[in-house]
Amino acid sequence: MIWLNRYAKLVALSTLLLIGAGGMVTSTGSGLSVPDWPNTYGWFMFTFPMSKWVGGIRYEHTHRLIASTVGFLTIILAIWTWRVEPRAWVRRLALAALGTVILQGLLGGLTVILLLPPAVSIGHAALAQLFFCITVTLALVTSPSWTAGASSLDDPMLPKITLATTTLVYCQILIGATMRHIGAGLAIPTFPLAFGHVLPPEWTTAIGVHFAHRMGAVVVLLAVANSTAHIWHWHRPQRDLIRPATLLLLLVCSQATLGALVVMSALQPIINTAHVVNGALVLGTSLVLTLRVFRRTLQQPAIGDVKTSRQSHIPLLDQDLREVRG
Amino acid sequence: MYLNQLRPFLTVLLMALAFGCGGQGGQAPAAPPANARRVDQSKAGNVTGRVTIEGTVPENPPIEIDGDPYCSQQNPKGATAEIFAVDGGGLENVFVYVKDGLGDYWFDVPTEPVKLDQHACRYQPHVLGIRAGQKLAISNSDDTLHNVHALATANPGWNKGQSLKNIVDEKVFTKPEVMVQFKCDVHNWMHAYVGVLEHPYFAVTRDGGKFALNDLPAGTYTVEAWHEKLGTQTQTVTLGDKESKELTFTFKSAAARAN
Numbered sequence: 001m002i003w004l005n006r007y008a009k010l011v012a013l014s015t016l017l018l019i020g021a022g023g024m025v026t027s028t029g030s031g032l033s034v035p036d037w038p039n040t041y042g043w044f045m046f047t048f049p050m051s052k053w054v055g056g057i058r059y060e061h062t063h064r065l066i067a068s069t070v071g072f073l074t075i076i077l078a079i080w081t082w083r084v085e086p087r088a089w090v091r092r093l094a095l096a097a098l099g100t101v102i103l104q105g106l107l108g109g110l111t112v113i114l115l116l117p118p119a120v121s122i123g124h125a126a127l128a129q130l131f132f133c134i135t136v137t138l139a140l141v142t143s144p145s146w147t148a149g150a151s152s153l154d155d156p157m158l159p160k161i162t163l164a165t166t167t168l169v170y171c172q173i174l175i176g177a178t179m180r181h182i183g184a185g186l187a188i189p190t191f192p193l194a195f196g197h198v199l200p201p202e203w204t205t206a207i208g209v210h211f212a213h214r215m216g217a218v219v220v221l222l223a224v225a226n227s228t229a230h231i232w233h234w235h236r237p238q239r240d241l242i243r244p245a246t247l248l249l250l251l252v253c254s255q256a257t258l259g260a261l262v263v264m265s266a267l268q269p270i271i272n273t274a275h276v277v278n279g280a281l282v283l284g285t286s287l288v289l290t291l292r293v294f295r296r297t298l299q300q301p302a303i304g305d306v307k308t309s310r311q312s313h314i315p316l317l318d319q320d321l322r323e324v325r326g
Numbered sequence: 327m328y329l330n331q332l333r334p335f336l337t338v339l340l341m342a343l344a345f346g347c348g349g350q351g352g353q354a355p356a357a358p359p360a361n362a363r364r365v366d367q368s369k370a371g372n373v374t375g376r377v378t379i380e381g382t383v384p385e386n387p388p389i390e391i392d393g394d395p396y397c398s399q400q401n402p403k404g405a406t407a408e409i410f411a412v413d414g415g416g417l418e419n420v421f422v423y424v425k426d427g428l429g430d431y432w433f434d435v436p437t438e439p440v441k442l443d444q445h446a447c448r449y450q451p452h453v454l455g456i457r458a459g460q461k462l463a464i465s466n467s468d469d470t471l472h473n474v475h476a477l478a479t480a481n482p483g484w485n486k487g488q489s490l491k492n493i494v495d496e497k498v499f500t501k502p503e504v505m506v507q508f509k510c511d512v513h514n515w516m517h518a519y520v521g522v523l524e525h526p527y528f529a530v531t532r533d534g535g536k537f538a539l540n541d542l543p544a545g546t547y548t549v550e551a552w553h554e555k556l557g558t559q560t561q562t563v564t565l566g567d568k569e570s571k572e573l574t575f576t577f578k579s580a581a582a583r584a585n
Contacts, residue, residue, distance in 0.1 A: 032485050033511035035473045041489040052471055054394035055512035115475075115483050321398070 004080055005142040011073045011084040011097075016280055019128055020069050021063040023276035024116040026125075026180055027269035030056030031116050039108040040064070065107060065326040074101045077138070090141055097134045105132055118181045125177035129170065131281055140291055145240065153235065153296045164291040165223040165248075169283045170220040172216040176279060184210045185272070193261040211219065217256055218251055220282075227289070238296075251282045339452040346387045362432035370541040371569040376418040376533040381579035383412050389515035396470040397447035397513060404488050407515065408452045409555050416535025417577060420553045421521045422507060422540060423528035427547035427576060432527050437585065439463040439496060442471045442508070442518060444488070449508060449518035453554070455528040456520055458502050465494045472516070480524070485511075519554055544569070551575040 034040050034057030040048040040061055044067065053061055074097050081094035095296070107124040114120055140146055179185060184206035194200040194214075200207050233244040258275040265271050275301050361395045391397050395546035411418035412423065439461035447468060456462055464474050466488040474495070475485040480503040486495055499522040510516035521528055529537040539549070546564040556577040563571050 029514055032475055033473055035475070035485040035487040041471060041487045055510075056393075056514060057471065057512050058393070060511075101526070115485055217555060236408055 001084065001142060001147070004084060005139065005144070005148060006079065008077060008135065008139040008142050010131070011070070011077050012284075013071050014073055015065070015128075015132045015135045016242045016277060016284075018066045019132060020273055020277045021059070021066045022128060023273035024127070024269060025059045025063045025276060026121075028056060028059050029275075030059040032060075032112065033057045034060045034112070037112040046178070062282050064108075071101050071105055074098050074135075077135075081138070081142075085142070087141075090138070093134060093138060093141075097131065097138060100127065100131045104128060105112050108175045115156065116181070118178070120179045121140040121181040125181065126174055129173050129280060131168075132280050132284060136287055137291065140288055146295070150240065150292075150296050153238070153293070155297055158235075158293050159290070159297050161223075162286070162293045165220075165227045166283070166290045167288040168216075168223050169279075169286050172213070172220050173279050173283060175213045175216050176276075178305065178321065179209050179213050179275075182209060184205060185267050186263065188214070189263065189266070191260050205285070208322070209262050214259075217259055221256060222250055224248055224282075224286070227286075231289075240292055241289065241296075242326070244285050244292065248282065248285045248289060251278060251285055254278055255263060255282050328457065328500045331439060335540070350414075358434070363430055364429055365433075365541060365543045367541060368544055369567040370566040371567065371571070373549065373563055373571050373573060373576070374571035375419045375422075375537055375541040375564065377422065377531045377537065377553075377575045377577065378409070378415050379412055379417045379556075379577050379579055383410050383579055385411055389575045391447065391515065394470055394513060396468065398444040405448075405515070408448070408517075413534040416531070417553065418531050418534075418535055418554075419451075419538070420479070420531040420535070420551050420575070421453055421502065421519065422531060422537045422549065422551045422575070423454060423455065423521060423523055423529065424525065424542070425504075425550040427545050428525055428527070428543075429545070431543065433457075433527070435459040436446075439537060441465065442520070444474075444510070444516070447513050447516060449510075449516055451518070451530065453487050453505075453530045454518045454521070455495075455530060456522055457526065458500055458501065458522050458524050461496045461498055462520070462524070463494055463496050466491060471512055472510050475509050475510055475511055476520075478503060481506065484524075487513065504550075505554075516555075518550065521552070549573060551577075553577060 036042065038045060040057075041052070043049070045061075045064060048061060078094045078098040082091050085091050085094070103126045104124065106118060107127060110119040111124050179187075182205070186206070187206035187210040188194045188200060190196065194207075194211060195202075200211055204218070228245045228249040231241050235241050255275065255278045258271060258278055261271050262268070262275050344360045366458075386409050388404060388406050391393050391401050391405050394416040402414060403531060405520055408419065421559075435457050440454060441455045441463050442454060443465045445467040447470070458467055464486075466472050472488065472490045473485055476497070478484075478499065480501045481499045484497070488495065499520075501522070502524050503522045505519040505521050527539045527542060529539055531537045542565055544565050544567045546562060548562055550558050550560045552558045559575045559577065561573055561574060561575065
């Protein structure tokens with residue numbers, strides 16, 4: 001199981017790399033530099049000569065190759081998990097990862113064939129983050145610390161707070177993806193004020209989406225600060241919660257800084273992509289925190305633990321944990 | 327068995343793809359109606375003129391051309407964008423055309439294709455006009471790959487790779503559209519603009535901003551001048567039989583900041 005866990009972590013890291021490569025494609029405007037799919041200028045993708053990786057092709061073709069690699073890694077992950085993992089829900093999650101990565105590949109191809117329609121491109125970006133969440137979850141739930149179990153927490157508020165934070169982060173990423181793919185990244189070209197005002201003096205769809213992303217950033221910052229403060233105040237001895245909560249706060253502060261730099265640098269591709277990758281890290285960290293909180297607040301206490309009022313909500317999880325413990 | 331079940335879906339998919347690729351192949355121009363009204367050349371007049379720019383002309387920004395060794399080699403001294411081409415105060419690469427007033431005249435579509443070449447990692451020409459239904463021959467004179475991406479709105483958009491030198495693709499726009507932007511996503515500095523019209527009264531300013539719209543029948547016309555950065559200007563002109571008139575369009579360079 002330890003090797004499966006290490007492999008799941010590799011897949012999650014590869015997915016982060018893939019999100020970065022995809023971010024570079026959008027940031028450099030190279031999405032259609034390879035006009036055909038699944039071939040590359042008529043070549044079979046893996047035989048396309050390196051001498052022809054020029055201009056925007058470098059970004060798009062690299063993205064396709066990394067995507068193919070992640071797809072291949074996910075196939076192995078699904079088979080491996082299916083063969084060795086005793087928990088049925090984890091096996092199903094690995095299969096869901098495979099289904100998601102296949103769908104993601106098809107969406108990627110479709111967006112090229114249909115000339116980057118925003119709806120498909122936004123769907124491609126949204127599904128990428130969802131796939132990353134699945135790989136992070138698999139890496140977490142196959143880890144020794146997860147399967148070893150942990151003492152239960154009696155804090156009915158904490159799962160709500162962390163789940164709300166993760167949901168808000170994902171929604172913020174969706175707004176960000178919409179902003180990127182409708183070309184509204186500089187719809188408000190000034191920061192922190194909008195055209196010198198707190199509220200934009202005129203409204204268009206692009207300005208509205210851009211402004212929503214800025215307001216979303218404020219909401220996410222507050223939600224993360226609230227989660228972190230709550231955990232620091234009430235659960236300071238719980239290192240498995242303190243660490244992701246602190247990391248989440250650091251990441252979200254970096255994310256806000258990067259967001260400001262994206263506007264001030266007029267969409268410089270590397271800064272823009274760093275913003276996308278860091279956004280995925282914010283989401284992944286928030287998800288890890290949420291899953292750990294759910295596991296510890298909703299699980300049945302071990303023998304001798306104090307009972308909580310929410311034991312019956314996840315019988316499957318608890319039963320699976322017992323299976324793993326043997 | 328599964329293939330049989332999938333056949334209706336595959337058919338729909340293929341039809342959708344065929345529809346999505348519409349406008350890419352050659353399409354025969356429509357035949358003129360029996361009572362087609364044609365311009366009497368013996369009575370036709372001309373509109374000539376010049377497009378100028380007023381104020382300090384913004385500098386064309388330098389372009390980073392180092393992403394492709396071939397393009398760097400073709401542009402050893404670097405390159406700038408082609409937004410402002412000014413000669414003696416005259417603004418070039420402005421598309422001037424009759425926007426309105428022609429009524430129901432019929433104009434045969436030329437059989438000769440209009441040429442758009444990719445040379446030294448640039449579109450040549452940068453701005454051009456074509457008739458709806460006329461073939462556009464797009465060639466690649468470069469020893470590198472280009473993709474030709476037409477961002478049309480009234481016509482179907484398309485994106486075609488040209489990976490070999492001297493390859494030529496012919497495309498047809500069937501509906502009038504001013505302007506269709508062309509771009510190469512491999513070399514993001516490469517842009518061209520194509521004005522598609524149902525009549526032959528268009529020109530692109532050259533030689534110090536000059537243009538000529540010849541063989542116009544008598545009438546009152548709205549003439550528009552389009553520039554990729556400075557926007558559009560329109561003027562109205564009335565022509566009698568065999569009459570020639572001159573128009574001057576003056577763009578203000580300050581408009582570049584607003585657009």
